[in-house]
Amino acid sequence: DAKTTQPNSMESNEEEPVHLPCNHSTISGTDYIHWYRQLPSQGPEYVIHGLTSNVNNRMASLAIAEDRKSSTLILHRATLRDAAVYYCIHYNNNDMRFGAGTRLTVKP
C-alpha cells in the first residue's frame, strides 16, 4: 500500500483556518495526491487532488511541497460541519487505499 503519515488528531476553532499536514515520502512521480474526508456516520467524500501545483476548489486548498514528499490541506475557515476524519492518499492507476487519517475536531 502507498504509505502516508498524518497526525492522529487536530483541533481547530470555528471560523479559523486549519492546516492538515501529510507526509508521503515514498510517492512516485506519477502518483496524484488525493484528499478525502469522512463525516460522522457517512461514507468518504472527495475533497481535492493535485500532482505538483497548488490547487484550489470551493472546499479547500492543497499545497504541495516542491519535492512532493509532503502536502497540506488548507480549510480557510473551519465550520462545525468540517469536523471529520481527513485522509491523504497517493495513487495513480491502481486502487485507492486509506490510512488512518487525521480526526479534525472543530470547537465553537
Added chain:
Amino acid sequence: EPEVTQTPSHQVTQMGQEVILRCVPISNHLYFYWYRQILGQKVEFLVSFYNNEISEKSEIFDDQFSVERPDGSNFTLKIRSTKLEDSAMYFCASRKGRASELNEQFFGPGTRLTVL
C-alpha cells in the same frame, strides 16, 4: 447530483448465514469498489471490479466473498457464511475511469452489517 446508493442501510444476520449487500453505482461509471470499516477502525479496501471481472482484491476478500454485476445497474457483494468478525460498515464506491488524475471516487452511504 448523481450518487451511489446502497441497500439495505442496516442488515442483521445470524452467524453462518449468507448476506447480499446491494449497490447502485453512478450510471456512467465503469469501475466499482467495495470497502469495509469495522467500528472505530480505518476504511479497508476489499475489491475492485471492471469489465465484469475482479481487477484487484485484498487479503480480506477470501473465498467467502464474491461480487457480481448482475444486470448492468446493480453491483452486489455476497458473503457466503457470515462470521462475527464480518460485522462492519460496508461502502460501495464507483469511478468513471481508472486514472486517478481525472477521476473522483464516489462513495455510497454504507450498509451496516451486524452478525449475531
